[in-house]
Amino acid sequence: MKAAIINRYGEAYVLRYTDVQAPRIKPDQMLVRVHASSVNPVDWKIRKGLLKPLTGKQFPMILGFDVAGDVVAVGGRVTRFRPGDTIYARLDQLAGGAYAEYAAVSERVAALKPANMSYEQAAAVPLAGLTALQALRDRGQLKPGQKVLINGASGGVGTYAVQIAKVLGAAEVVGVCSAKNFDLVRDLGCDRTLDYSQQDFTQEDTRYDIVFDVIGNRSFADCRRVLQPQGFYITTQPYPQNFLRSFASALLPGPTYKVILLRSNSDDLTFLKTQIEAGKIHSVIDRTYPLAETAAAHAYSEAEHATGKIVITVE
Numbered sequence: 500m501k502a503a504i505i506n507r508y509g510e511a512y513v514l515r516y517t518d519v520q521a522p523r524i525k526p527d528q529m530l531v532r533v534h535a536s537s538v539n540p541v542d543w544k545i546r547k548g549l550l551k552p553l554t555g556k557q558f559p560m561i562l563g564f565d566v567a568g569d570v571v572a573v574g575g576r577v578t579r580f581r582p583g584d585t586i587y588a589r590l591d592q593l594a595g596g597a598y599a600e601y602a603a604v605s606e607r608v609a610a611l612k613p614a615n616m617s618y619e620q621a622a623a624v625p626l627a628g629l630t631a632l633q634a635l636r637d638r639g640q641l642k643p644g645q646k647v648l649i650n651g652a653s654g655g656v657g658t659y660a661v662q663i664a665k666v667l668g669a670a671e672v673v674g675v676c677s678a679k680n681f682d683l684v685r686d687l688g689c690d691r692t693l694d695y696s697q698q699d700f701t702q703e704d705t706r707y708d709i710v711f712d713v714i715g716n717r718s719f720a721d722c723r724r725v726l727q728p729q730g731f732y733i734t735t736q737p738y739p740q741n742f743l744r745s746f747a748s749a750l751l752p753g754p755t756y757k758v759i760l761l762r763s764n765s766d767d768l769t770f771l772k773t774q775i776e777a778g779k780i781h782s783v784i785d786r787t788y789p790l791a792e793t794a795a796a797h798a799y800s801e802a803e804h805a806t807g808k809i810v811i812t813v814e
């Protein structure tokens with residue numbers, strides 16, 4: 500099968516489009532014909548070797564975590580899917596495996612694809628959508644009527660976070676992004692927008708129940724002053740020192756520091772599918788690249804100014 504692989508860690512040019520063996524599935528997995536995947540910043544962080552202690556040195560490596568495609572075969576222990584089903588999933592292998600014509604997908608991380616989405620739109624959802632959902636619902640314990648600020652509202656995670664905050668009943672969602680993306684994030688549900696190049700949200704006089712720091716470039720110390728005493732600061736940056744900060748803040752009075760580290764699971768993907776089919780969540784796609792041009796897709800993602808998601812199509 501065709502795949503975009505790396506044979507060593509490095510810059511985007513180490514990604515090569517070539518022929519490799521199709522994956523062999525385990526009893527709890529399905530073989531999926533991938534029609535689309537998407538790029539997440541973790542993909543290029545792995546490609547650069549920044550997560551080497553986790554991803555090891557076994558090459559060739561196929562990166563990519565998001566899959567939308569058709570089930571072509573199922574392992575002996577798979578009970579919920581059968582060949583012909585159309586699914587979407589966030590892979591649970593350490594380095595991924597989605598940038599390919601076929602992927603091995605564990606049953607427990609897959610759900611039926613939202614019926615009203617194309618493969619491309621659905622492949623944008625899993626990693627970013629699950630992160631946004633689990634950050635706001637589980638880490639932030641978002642309740643109806645609350646005020647939420649999303650720092651990085653126009654990116655992959657942020658565009659889903661704005662919509663999910665509204666689905667979970669937030670009364671006010673404030674989006675921090677650059678002015679060129681104001682109209683987009685307002686259309687997604689933001690009640691107010693702040694341009695990070697003009698205004699520092701941590702100097703506002705307002706108080707939020709949740710500050711979701713998707714970009715992860717603000718400190719808890721700065722954000723405390725715009726949080727309610729029972730509020731939550733949530734970062735997407737899972738560094739060891741941030742887990743220590745989170746542990747320490749749980750012992751102290753005042754706002755709580757949380758780190759989101761998403762967990763792939765089919766129940767949450769099914770929840771997102773329901774909301775998508777109800778018209779409450781959609782994917783914002785900035786650019787689409789064919790699998791053969793995955794290196795260019797990575798380079799674009801690494802610039803860190805994508806508006807919504809970058810999708811890979813697999814012909």
Ligand SMILES: NC(=O)c1ccc[n+]([C@@H]2O[C@H](COP(=O)([O-])OP(=O)(O)OC[C@H]3O[C@@H](n4cnc5c(N)ncnc54)[C@H](OP(=O)(O)O)[C@@H]3O)[C@@H](O)[C@H]2O)c1
Nearest residue numbers: 540630651653654655656677695735759760761803804805
């Ligand atoms: N821990 C986890 O489980 C987990 C899961 C998913 C993602 N993450 C991490 O979360 C981060 C964001 O992921 P993503 O997929 O949303 O990234 P992304 O799509 O690449 O984010 C791009 C967006 O960031 C905005 N941005 C850039 N600089 C900004 C700033 N200073 N302030 C506010 N917005 C700014 C850009 O808006 P403008 O173009 O308007 O500047 C752009 O729309 C990454 O570091 C990723 O690795 C962690």
